Amino acid sequence: KNQVEQSPQSLIILEGKNCTLQCNYTVSPFSNLRWYKQDTGRGPVSLTIMTFSENTKSNGRYTATLDADTKQSSLHITASQLSDSASYICVVRSSGTYKYIFGTGTRLKVLA
């Protein structure tokens, strides 16, 4: 069964600290993986997309990694800011069904 699991469910950190969010998936065959940021009460916004051949991709203070062998991805946030408080959703696309499988997200709270 195609599934995407994210951990932790929620995370609280102090402003300026780094954090890493995890995404494990069982989707096969794999097409790509996206990380979205969803502010409270808003629609998700794409942060980065990872394809099978990519190991690391950065978008400002956000760095995503992908290990296609272990089917794991991580999103690392450097020098967190209050505006990073949001839910981060991992979405994996299956090339077999062309469907997008959404994780339940990690809710990040950055405190001053």
Add this chain to the structure above:
Amino acid sequence: SQTIHQWPATLVQPVGSPLSLECTVEGTSNPNLYWYRQAAGRGLQLLFYSVGIGQISSEVPQNLSASRPQDRQFILSSKKLLLSDSGFYLCAWIQGLHPPLSSYGYTFGSGTRLTVV
């Protein structure tokens, strides 16, 4: 530039009442349009998608229906709401063909928080 509008932002409706949520896209033509529902603590669930006017595909059996009366308009409806219809509803679009090219991702609307009481 392309924009997607979704309204209303919040809605509180009694059980058994009708529902109509509207989504419009600007700055593009023939988009693929999607309705998703996000329940608390759960991932987004695809409800409907549309590749063109009058073309609706349903992903899960439910109390809801969708329509696409115009190229850039997508409407989510219900004749009689249930308590279980409560959730956060998101409209999204992807350009191009369906299924979309792998490099294309969703652009989401700002969502509608529906509470059925």
